[in-house]
Amino acid sequence: MIKRFLKYHPVHKKFVPNLDIVFLLRPTFFFSVWVMVVIGMSSAQMYLVDYPLWITELSWRTFLAFLGLTFVCSSTFILNQIPDENNDGVNKKLFIIGKHISPEKSQSIANFLLFSGLVISLVANWFTAILVGCIYLIWGIIYNQKPLNWKKKPILGWLANSIVGGLLFAVGWFLVMNDQLNYGIIPLDMSMFKYMLPYLLCFSSIALLTTLVDKNGDTDLGDGTLPALYGKMPILLLSLIFFCAAFVFALHHGDPLASTATCVSIPFFVFTVMRRFEKDVLRAIRYPIFILNFFTLSIYPWLFVPLLITFYLSKYYYWHRFDLHYPTFLVDHD
Numbered sequence: 112m113i114k115r116f117l118k119y120h121p122v123h124k125k126f127v128p129n130l131d132i133v134f135l136l137r138p139t140f141f142f143s144v145w146v147m148v149v150i151g152m153s154s155a156q157m158y159l160v161d162y163p164l165w166i167t168e169l170s171w172r173t174f175l176a177f178l179g180l181t182f183v184c185s186s187t188f189i190l191n192q193i194p195d196e197n198n199d200g201v202n203k204k205l206f207i208i209g210k211h212i213s214p215e216k217s218q219s220i221a222n223f224l225l226f227s228g229l230v231i232s233l234v235a236n237w238f239t240a241i242l243v244g245c246i247y248l249i250w251g252i253i254y255n256q257k258p259l260n261w262k263k264k265p266i267l268g269w270l271a272n273s274i275v276g277g278l279l280f281a282v283g284w285f286l287v288m289n290d291q292l293n294y295g296i297i298p299l300d301m302s303m304f305k306y307m308l309p310y311l312l313c314f315s316s317i318a319l320l321t322t323l324v325d326k327n328g329d330t331d332l333g334d335g336t337l338p339a340l341y342g343k344m345p346i347l348l349l350s351l352i353f354f355c356a357a358f359v360f361a362l363h364h365g366d367p368l369a370s371t372a373t374c375v376s377i378p379f380f381v382f383t384v385m386r387r388f389e390k391d392v393l394r395a396i397r398y399p400i401f402i403l404n405f406f407t408l409s410i411y412p413w414l415f416v417p418l419l420i421t422f423y424l425s426k427y428y429y430w431h432r433f434d435l436h437y438p439t440f441l442v443d444h445d
Contacts, residue, residue: 117312123431130210131429136185138421139438144184145414146404147314148275150418151283153410154306159291166411175235176286182228183243187250189221236289239282265337270316276314280307309361310368317351319346343387351380372403390442398439
């Protein structure tokens with residue numbers, strides 16, 4: 112009865128337009144953003160106290176750091192959508208800018224989120240706020256805006272996403288180091304890069320696969336992305352190699368989280384290389400992200416709260432706004 116009300120009652124069609132601004136922020140993107148920060152935190156804990164499990168302590172600094180990062184990343188996601196209306200139409204994406212919210216209002220929202228996010232980040236931790244500012248510099252300016260506009264350049268677009276993956280990990284790492292060591296300035300420890308490498312390879316692999324989802328629009332509009340220039344198979348093979356390398360490095364380094372998550376995820380990449388269907392590409396994107404989040408919950412279970420809220424609020428919004436089952440683990444089309 113409750114399920115039928117939530118799914119079919121007409122009142123929801125009238126309510127969901129009020130959530131357009133929330134979903135202008137692309138909240139489902141944070142399934143891969145938050146987990147990288149939390150993994151950075153868990154890796155720092157592993158470096159300091161061996162193998163941590165079920166860390167339930169709440170810190171207002173950590174909460175504010177996540178809130179500030181979320182606002183700044185949301186700002187970059189909005190900036191990414193504003194010039195992409197033509198591509199999104201060809202790629203059959205449900206874009207909000209231009210259809211439900213004007214580009215001018217979207218730009219104002221992005222500016223507000225950027226300013227608020229940077230201020231909150233500074234209050235939380237001045238050192239990680241610098242890293243958050245670097246994330247905006249790469250995703251918000253270098254990746255999105257002219258004259259650099261790296262998202263139109265095949266190698267540089269992927270490189271920008273990979274660098275941000277490393278910065279997200281570093282935010283989590285230095286949050287823990289600052290709390291545990293109480294240093295004003297945290298020395299750069301090369302151990303961070305050893306812990307980061309498997310996760311960075313995973314992040315880069317997924318970033319490669321996401322370019323395949325936009326291949327049709329990018330090709331038709333002449334954008335110089337990797338799949339538009341080199342085709343599908345090299346991208347699939349490189350993604351598989353990255354995940355296999357991540358597994359080897361994690362196993363060699365003795366990281367149980369990275370080695371387990373990559374081992375479970377690799378079959379999806381193998382299957383994608385063998386069949387090369389679009390639905391297999393989507394599985395190779397969605398399932399490893401879920402798997403990594405799932406195993407990370409054993410270390411920081413509080414991550415479950417924003418993941419659960421984001422998942423079901425998104426399902427509610429996209430169903431009543433666009434008649435679309437999203438996000439979902441079900442992939443049933445080619």
